[in-house]
Amino acid sequence: MKAIQYQAYGSYDENRLVEVDRPQPKDGEVLVQMRTAGINPLDNTFRSGHIYLSTPENLPRIGGQSGAGIVVETLNADFKVGDRVFVRGAGAGLVADGTWREYVAAPGAGLAHVPAKLDDQHAAAFLAGAGYLTGYLALTELAHFKPGQSVLAPAIGSAVGMETIQIARRLGASLVISTASTTEKAERARADGYEHVIDLSMESLKDGVMRITGGKGVDVVVDGVSGKLTGQALASLAFGGTIVVAGYAGGREADINVTDIIWKAATIRGFTFRLFAAETVAAANRAILQYLQEGALKPTIGKVFPLAHAAEAVRYLIEDRPYGRVIMEI
Template identity: 30%
Template structure:
């Protein structure tokens, strides 16, 4: 089968097309014919071995796939051990979800990772209350573009988007943001307060890191929450002193999608079902970010790392 194999850690240049044996199913695993594979920013960290979970070589990257099983069922599946950048992948029933009719491949992939992340950030990490203000950093990205829509659908009082270009800010407004500001603002604290009518903000969803995190934390209102789920800038925020959280009655929460599988009650299954239902009703949509041939995985990673992309990126294993 065609696949992308990584034999040394590094940047996009380490993603090399290869011919590999088909994976062999054992136990509960099933063999999936992959129609599209999702590409995530986390994949760029995995390629350089800077992700939360250590990588081992050689590896086929890729955390989610959509396609058909031998019985004809069309499913989208998360892959705990990678292997998505390939024509075939082994999937586990507990991490697989039937794709409803009318849901295209890109949308299915977006909902199972970016959609589930946005759902968890707003429902579990930040616990959004109706009427609260919500800041969505990187609002044109995979998670951000869905978080903007979910926040509005779930009653946010004011959604403030940040993005790095006029086109991305316009997209955020089209998706429902009340205001969109430049993510490169020198003083993000002041910019967020100004965007919120001079008031501090209630909720911040942040995957940037560095000064953006530091300045966003200072923009929080009493009992405000910052939900941190990535570090796209590859810059560490300043250390957080607990007495400062106490002094301002603020909360900082971390969210890693992998931990959702450890929660009792199979939280992800009803979450993804709700997301698919919203898509079917037209109240939520995935933003296609570009489709690349499997052989162009390197270009997909280069595009992600340049921060020039929007929405959901996918690979086509047939090419």
Template identity: 30%
Template sequence: MKAYVYGANGAEIADVPKPAPKGTQVLVRVHACGLNRADLGMTKGHIHGSAGGVGTVLGMEWAGEVAELGPDAKGVKVGDKVMGSGAAAFAEYTLADHGRLFRSPSNMNFDEAATLPIALTTMHNAVVTNGALQPGQTVLIQGASSGVGLMAMQIAKLKGASLVVGSSTDAGRRARLKDYGADLAIDSSDPNWVDQVLKATDGQGVDLIVDQVSGPVANQNLKATKVKGCIVNVGRLGGTHADFNFDLHAARRITYIGVTFRTRSIEEIRDIFAEVRNDIWSAVEARKLQLPIDRVYSFDEIGQAFAHMEANKHLGKIVVTL
């Protein structure tokens, strides 16, 4: 089968053996894939969790049809339309644990379904499970114009947030954040953004920050979080190291939580998928939670798709079809 592989010459389309499902695995015929920032790093040979390096089939997110079941796989049957996340997604066939997929709603095509698994699971876990957002509370999403950021704002609104603030350093994308739940859009590269957040919250700061930027905004986040508020660190697009004001952190009694899928067990990931199904899946089926598709590429154009992502001018998801 053809797959997008990181090889000795970098990322390229190559022929690789078709995988066979074992245990609780499901073999999926892939029809569409969603691109993610971690994929971009892996096309340059970076390691993401246990994945990466020469010989790696790239990709983390897909939609397709169940082609074959492992002997212990349950909950789906051959022919079911599904979407999910896992390794080696950019290929004609991929393997997934039976607990790491969703049934695609009947009113959703493969392109649309491929945009959702990572955004839904990452941000339900950040906003609801770890962030414990309650109706009437206020939230700031740092890096809100990414696919997961747009989903975070929608989930916050669905859960009754009274104020949703979204950040983007791009003026064009910032202007569109209100279409996806932002009551206030800020530029996190503007030194005065904390004052804007404090003004919008009567000087208190927000109850919750979901941070995908980190690096240079670390101390500003502390200033923008209310006393006994919470920061959930999801991503580090702005840098993995920065100055951190421990005294301010202590004075404001902020709960600071780091999350990633890279060190989670399959049992933990199954629980996250189950929580999404139990809590917000009806909103997905009703199309209340959805992401814009910026551009669709054929599999033969996958290199162009990654170049488009690296240019960082898109809003929403980039999709590759097979």
């Protein structure tokens, strides 16, 4: 079967189309013919060698954290041939290797049924950036969010930004705010129903938040950008607020004013899936799938690539920072 595999850590071009053996399902597993797969910033982190799991012993490796497909063989009573399923990949510890391949053998715990109204592309987009799961866990487990609080999630086009906003709305936030790097993105987001999007080409994040909140600030920030925005996000907190740092697309170093921590009595939490028990993640996945079925969550597709163009697809996600998820058809 065809797969995208990297045999060394390095540039985007290490993502190469190769032929590998088709997996055979074991007891309790399901063989899925993949239709679509998502691209996650973590895929780039793994391949570039910037994570604790990026060691020579873990090579070669097939990329991909998630996707969607159809069951073609099953040794699990919960699934039958022909079922359309979500597949959660190596990043969730549920599949032995990644999802960028024609067939995946997965345990039942790594699968969920795709709602009938969701097509294959939007099914892949639902899981692609892990934004829904990140947003839900960041808000409910780390920030101890309560209905009626306000939430800032920068970068409306990104998985964490856009999908945390949708989760916060469903959980009962009184006000949700995001940002856009350009006027074009800000206007597109507003047209899509995201009312409070700060155009960073026109004003700073802090100024925008204070304008929208009447000087109060926000109760919770879920920051998937970091870099120069983290200090601004911290300064945008209300008294007693919490900032959850969930990514570093904007850079790994940040300048902050320590007095913003002290005088705001701020809480700073770092986000990693390693914090959460398997039962907690499973419960979160059930909740967001229910929200999806309700229509509260709306996955957005930025661009679709063929499997053979995986290297360009990852580059596009990381460098062009599109509005919406990047996925591949397999």
